[in-house]
Amino acid sequence: MTKQLKITAFMKPKPEKKKIEADEFGVITIDDDTSFRKFDDDDFVEDYGDIKRKKNSSIKSANSQMRDNTNPNNNNTNDGPRKCPFYKKIPGTKFAVDAFNFGLIPGIQFYFLSHFHYDHYIGLKKSFIGTIVCSPITGRLVMSQIGIAENQLIMIDIHQPIMIDGVQIIAIDAFHCPGAVLFLMNLPNGKRILHTGDFRASPAMEKDIYLTEKPIDQIYLDTTYCDPNYKFPAQDETLQAILNITKDHLEKYKQTLIVCGTYSIGKEKVFKIICSSLSLNLWVTTAKLKLLKCIDDKEINSYLVTDKTKAQVHVLPMKDINQRALREYLSEFGKKYSSVLAFKPTGWTEDGKSLSSVKPIIRDNISIYGIPYSEHSSYSELERFIKFFKPKTITPTVNVGNQKKRESMFKIFADWKTGDKKR
Ligand SMILES: [Zn+2]
Structure with a gap:
């Protein structure tokens, strides 16, 4: 018809x-x-x-x-x-x-x-x-x-x-x-x-x-x-909130591993702002590295290191941003870190309309923030x-x-x- x-x-x-x-x-x-x-x-x-x-x-x-x-x-x-x-x-x-x-x-x-x-x-x-x-x-x-x-x-x-x-x-x-x-x-x-x-x-x-x-x-x-x-904050506001959360967390727990979740490409600004504002090194998986080479962002390149023990900010697949996987990941580093602060940037969520309503899921020393960060x-x-x-x-x-x-x-x-x- x-x-x-x-x-x-x-x-x-x-x-x-x-x-x-x-x-x-x-x-x-x-x-x-x-x-x-x-x-x-x-x-x-x-x-x-x-x-x-x-x-x-x-x-x-x-x-x-x-x-x-x-x-x-x-x-x-x-x-x-x-x-x-x-x-x-x-x-x-x-x-x-x-x-x-x-x-x-x-x-x-x-x-x-x-x-x-x-x-x-x-x-x-x-x-x-x-x-x-x-x-x-x-x-x-x-x-x-x-x-x-x-x-x-x-x-x-x-x-x-x-x-x-x-x-x-x-x-x-x-x-x-x-x-x-x-x-x-x-x-x-x-x-x-x-x-x-x-x-x-x-x-x-x-x-x-x-x-x-x-x-x-x-x-x-x-x-x-x-x-x-579909209401959500502007990207800049979200990035600033992510930065504030990170700074607060690092003040309390200096030995924190910061983890950002990503899919293939997109949401790069999240780890970029953390690395640039806090002068931290960045480590990504081999698959992500291949993608980043194509993107060839000079600023991101300047934070990248190949040795994961030399970077405090790690980028992991979104599926690994959960309590169990992060706990296991943290154990790889022995006593180097005392806690994990993880960001899971999402598009729109019902409770993500305002940044003040964003609450982390915390279990022991693992904190995961679902953050309303939209690229639409x-x-x-x-x-x-x-x-x-x-x-x-x-x-x-x-x-x-x-x-x-x-x-x-x-x-x-x-x-x-x-x-x-x-x-
Ligand atoms: Zn797209």
Whole structure:
């Protein structure tokens, strides 16, 4: 069943009825000020994991050469890669963003990768033969972790405009993980499209000369926390709180091992601020070291040591930030340390709305702090960002697989447009 919804967040549709047809992306353009998007529920099935999907014979044949390389979860070789959802393709271009799980996509020549998080590069394998556009950090990660050849990469530096297939592309810091960028696309027809990838909206973006030079027509938006319930402190406040907790703890217990939990990449600022403010050395696992080499942050590099007994700050996988594992870890060091202070930076949690409500879990000499440290925008940051840039169209890219959430997001977009003060 085909569903039609309006996501014309910052415009009023023209009342006259014209006979109009959707283009291949499902976008119906009436004039420069108005566009409607036809949504097919199948477009919104989230592209993670093993999901049932409709066969698409035309896509299947175009992708036959990629069949064995894509969608490792799909055991049915007759099925082929699933159809790329419309919101991953940029209308009027040969670009797709974070769309590696669909084989080679018909009409797409350039595969943009916003950052190196698994849910964005899922499906990307060494055998991929397309051209990838990304930041240099993401490029180095893609080469080192996946084995993609350098000649398949177009690496663009932040604030260095380049032309790709007649479109000017500008990468802008997304304030997400290292290497994460927003892609601003200036099309030959004058249309300006911004794809946020994953991002934490910041007031700094309101001063960005490239973002502000002309109005932005369409924003593909990271809607991870597009719900008024998602409140959490600014990153700087969280980092300051982490630093204060650490200082207090060290005052009481000088021989403390400080442990920070991380996933693959992201949350680096947590151990960075501890090392820089307290002049402490840093030790990380071999796997993390490989990632940090790609990130090549001069400041982080200056704290790193290879001998774990020579560093007071250790970075461990998030799964190891629990009482049992940390107690065992502490025992490796004999009498060197008397206690462990561990930080587990999380995204949003019900009790993490304010930093004052954060309470550690303490058992004997092990203290674990779950800290609300998000690399996605809070609801109020998203609201401020959209109200500042006033795009004509917002296309959500996260939580779109659920019709209820989708409808709630469109209601929010409409409220932002009309300046609803209730939220
Ligand atoms: Zn991400």
